[in-house]
Amino acid sequence: MTGLTSPDGELMRHAALLSGADMSHTRTDESGVPALTLSDGPNGLAMNLPDWSGKVPATCFPAPVALAASWDVDLVHRVAAAIGREARVAGADILLGPSINIKRSPLGGRGFEYYSEDPFLAGRIGAGFVAGVQSAGVGACVKHFAVNSQETDRMRVSAELSERALREIYLAAFEHVVTSARPAMVMASYNRVNGTYVTQDRRLLTEILRDEWGFGGAVVSDWGAVDDRLEALRAGLDLEMPGPADASRRRIVAAVENGDLDASVVVDSADRLRRLAVKWGGGAAATANLEEHHLLAVAAAAASIVLLKNDGVLPLSTTGGRVAVIGELARTPQIQGGGSANASATRIDSPLAALRATLDRTVDFAPGYSSDPDQVQALADEAVRIARDAEVTIVFLGPDEGSESEGYDRDTLELPAEQVGLLTRIAATGTRTVAVLDNGGIVLTSPWSRDVGALVEAWLPGQGGGTAIAQVLTGAVNPSGRLTETIPLRLADTPAFASFPGHGGRVFHGEGIFVGYRGYDHAGREVAFPFGHGLSYTSFAYEDIAVVADDKGLGDVLVELTVRNVGNLAGADVWQVYLRPDGGDDDRPVRTLAAFGKVELEPGATARVRTTIGARSFARWDERRDGWVVDPGTYAIEVGASSRDIRVEVRIDRTSTGPALVLTRRSTLREWLTDLSFGPALIDAAQDADPSGGTSGFLCNPVILTMIGDLPIERLFDDPSTALSPELLAQAVREAQRQGH
Numbered sequence: 150m151t152g153l154t155s156p157d158g159e160l161m162r163h164a165a166l167l168s169g170a171d172m173s174h175t176r177t178d179e180s181g182v183p184a185l186t187l188s189d190g191p192n193g194l195a196m197n198l199p200d201w202s203g204k205v206p207a208t209c210f211p212a213p214v215a216l217a218a219s220w221d222v223d224l225v226h227r228v229a230a231a232i233g234r235e236a237r238v239a240g241a242d243i244l245l246g247p248s249i250n251i252k253r254s255p256l257g258g259r260g261f262e263y264y265s266e267d268p269f270l271a272g273r274i275g276a277g278f279v280a281g282v283q284s285a286g287v288g289a290c291v292k293h294f295a296v297n298s299q300e301t302d303r304m305r306v307s308a309e310l311s312e313r314a315l316r317e318i319y320l321a322a323f324e325h326v327v328t329s330a331r332p333a334m335v336m337a338s339y340n341r342v343n344g345t346y347v348t349q350d351r352r353l354l355t356e357i358l359r360d361e362w363g364f365g366g367a368v369v370s371d372w373g374a375v376d377d378r379l380e381a382l383r384a385g386l387d388l389e390m391p392g393p394a395d396a397s398r399r400r401i402v403a404a405v406e407n408g409d410l411d412a413s414v415v416v417d418s419a420d421r422l423r424r425l426a427v428k429w430g431g432g433a434a435a436t437a438n439l440e441e442h443h444l445l446a447v448a449a450a451a452a453s454i455v456l457l458k459n460d461g462v463l464p465l466s467t468t469g470g471r472v473a474v475i476g477e478l479a480r481t482p483q484i485q486g487g488g489s490a491n492a493s494a495t496r497i498d499s500p501l502a503a504l505r506a507t508l509d510r511t512v513d514f515a516p517g518y519s520s521d522p523d524q525v526q527a528l529a530d531e532a533v534r535i536a537r538d539a540e541v542t543i544v545f546l547g548p549d550e551g552s553e554s555e556g557y558d559r560d561t562l563e564l565p566a567e568q569v570g571l572l573t574r575i576a577a578t579g580t581r582t583v584a585v586l587d588n589g590g591i592v593l594t595s596p597w598s599r600d601v602g603a604l605v606e607a608w609l610p611g612q613g614g615g616t617a618i619a620q621v622l623t624g625a626v627n628p629s630g631r632l633t634e635t636i637p638l639r640l641a642d643t644p645a646f647a648s649f650p651g652h653g654g655r656v657f658h659g660e661g662i663f664v665g666y667r668g669y670d671h672a673g674r675e676v677a678f679p680f681g682h683g684l685s686y687t688s689f690a691y692e693d694i695a696v697v698a699d700d701k702g703l704g705d706v707l708v709e710l711t712v713r714n715v716g717n718l719a720g721a722d723v724w725q726v727y728l729r730p731d732g733g734d735d736d737r738p739v740r741t742l743a744a745f746g747k748v749e750l751e752p753g754a755t756a757r758v759r760t761t762i763g764a765r766s767f768a769r770w771d772e773r774r775d776g777w778v779v780d781p782g783t784y785a786i787e788v789g790a791s792s793r794d795i796r797v798e799v800r801i802d803r804t805s806t807g808p809a810l811v812l813t814r815r816s817t818l819r820e821w822l823t824d825l826s827f828g829p830a831l832i833d834a835a836q837d838a839d840p841s842g843g844t845s846g847f848l849c850n851p852v853i854l855t856m857i858g859d860l861p862i863e864r865l866f867d868d869p870s871t872a873l874s875p876e877l878l879a880q881a882v883r884e885a886q887r888q889g890h
């Protein structure tokens with residue numbers, strides 16, 4: 150065989166489909182399968198112009214961090230459908246989003262692009278996004294599967310973690326998106342998991358993704374993530390990107406020809422790509438109304454803003470005394486993060502212009518800070534002078550430009566020191582101070598937030614952010630965003646602090662499942678603002694919670710409650726349902742999010758809201774039993790306004806479910822004795838073998854159990870001083886296996 154001219158033209162035809170044609174297209178073949186155009190991005194179409202001189206103009210919606218903070222799956226669906234329409238108009242068939250990785254550490258450079266530290270929330274928001282994109286006739290590619298929670302060494306690093314953390318935290322959101330929203334594609338990430346490149350991990354790409362979850366689409370590599378093409382193909386990776394990757398194709402063909410690779414593996418992947426192309430390629434013509442999309446971008450940004458603190462200074466009256474607006478970010482806002490997700494906005498509303506247009510008051514502006522160290526003092530002095538004369542001062546703060554991007558992690562959670570210094574000086578003038586944060590990943594707010602009357606987290610709000618901020622500050626929109634990530638008091642408090650981002654090519658997930666609020670709650674640590682927190686200009690009460698569960702304590706649980714707007718303004722509330730195992734051991738999180746919803750209410754109005762807690766929410770992954778297991782016992786179903794503001798609860802009992810522990814010679818004495826059927830059987834057998842009672846008495850002695858309960862039982866059955874013989878053990882093991890244990 151020379152080059153790509155195989156005598157087996159069929160094989161070549163299949164192999165040709167398994168890598169892209171270039172950076173953003175798949176290949177076609179003689180059968181007329183359309184070539185697909187793939188484009189980023191998760192907060193707006195981020196399609197490169199053909200000459201790579203820039204990107205196709207597109208509506209820049211709020212960054213994913215903001216979108217998720219709306220806790221509004223319908224809104225996310227509408228935004229994603231708009232992105233899908235713009236993709237369709239630009240000729241993209243597959244949108245490379247959503248990005249749903251778990252925010253393990255707030256230092257993660259792509260934190261702005263990810264939804265949450267909580268897999269339940271990330272999964273629900275991600276599913277809404279996929280459904281929205283696909284409703285516009287564009288396939289969605291959920292990424293980056295899996296455990297791609299950092300940028301440092303992202304193309305090689307091995308995330309070393311337990312199966313439990315993998316299942317409960319890092320795979321759970323993908324599982325939900327794949328099983329409920331059926332994305333066209335899944336993108337395999339760059340990193341390794343427990344030593345194996347994800348692109349070559351058959352267990353992840355085939356056994357879990359396809360066999361367990363029923364994924365029927367195609368798996369694409371992240372760009373340049375394929376290390377060994379043959380291994381990747383065997384693992385279930387269909388499409389290598391970018392193309393042309395001729396060497397890979399030659400290797401594939403040669404491997405089949407010399408018997409190293411089964412031809413069916415090639416055909417199966419090629420067929421999956423053909424089906425994908427037929428389904429999503431060359432979709433119907435579409436139109437996109439950019440004016441409407443801009444208004445949607447404004448609405449989405451407004452719904453995402455989180456009011457962290459308010460002493461009553463907000464909402465601002467549109468009339469009254471002088472207002473000072475301080476901070477370059479008010480005039481030149483940071484609207485999105487950097488990297489492949491970066492879109493070319495069709496326009497940008499600045500907060501300063503929007504405030505000037507909204508307020509019927511004198512608005513003075515000073516940039517306040519600059520990246521030029523020579524200007525810092527003069528700019529700060531000017532800002533303080535303006536603030537001193539103002540009734541209210543709104544200070545815009547945010548990390549240095551360029552500090553949040555794909556490709557590198559953040560090196561601090563602190564705001565630039567000159568900004569904090571400026572804020573402190575402004576607050577000291579006695580002006581009422583409102584701080585507005587313009588950032589992707591969370592920033593530390595302590596101790597300076599005590600100096601401000603109100604603190605507004607506006608995130609990277611997209612092109613409509615300026616208008617949205619003005620709407621929220623003036624009360625035209627009542628804030629309703631909630632934190633999807635805890636704001637700690639110190640970086641050192643973050644659960645992954647000790648091991649992020651690892652070294653020597655490995656990152657050990659020492660905190661296991663205790664990521665985000667699970668970690669802070671487990672350690673009983675104070676935080677600045679908890680997961681789920683967010684204020685409103687009105688207040689809500691939760692009443693009449695009712696729960697319907699089956700008597701057996703096995704199935705889904707229906708929860709109903711009444712949300713009442715007890716304040717004087719219309720507003721939207723995000724009600725949150727958490728599960729708390731009663732008397733749980735140290736091995737389980739204090740509480741986990743199990744359902745949520747958002748409801749708009751006029752003053753005094755009520756709504757009866759309903760949700761279902763899936764049976765799986767009660768389960769944890771059991772390493773020994775290799776499956777999802779529900780511990781029997783009582784669980785509190787809690788409803789709250791945040792993870793640390795639980796208002797009502799109902800308790801229900803659950804029955805044990807999940808695979809039984811397989812008892813073997815390596816199982817411990819304790820595991821045998823605590824098994825409901827084998828414990829007593831073992832004691833009886835010992836009694837039969839030694840009627841004096843010495844051996845059974847030994848086994849039943851609580852001190853012995855304390856001392857050697859963790860001993861693999863085969864070691865005990867080798868002891869000539871008791872009647873515990875190898876024969877007796879063999880018989881017990883046979884019986885356990887016969888009964889399916």
Ligand code: BGC
Pocket residue numbers: 189245292371372489555
């Ligand atoms: C990013 C992906 C992106 C791809 C294509 C990669 O570097 O990790 O998120 O979709 O490039 O632009």
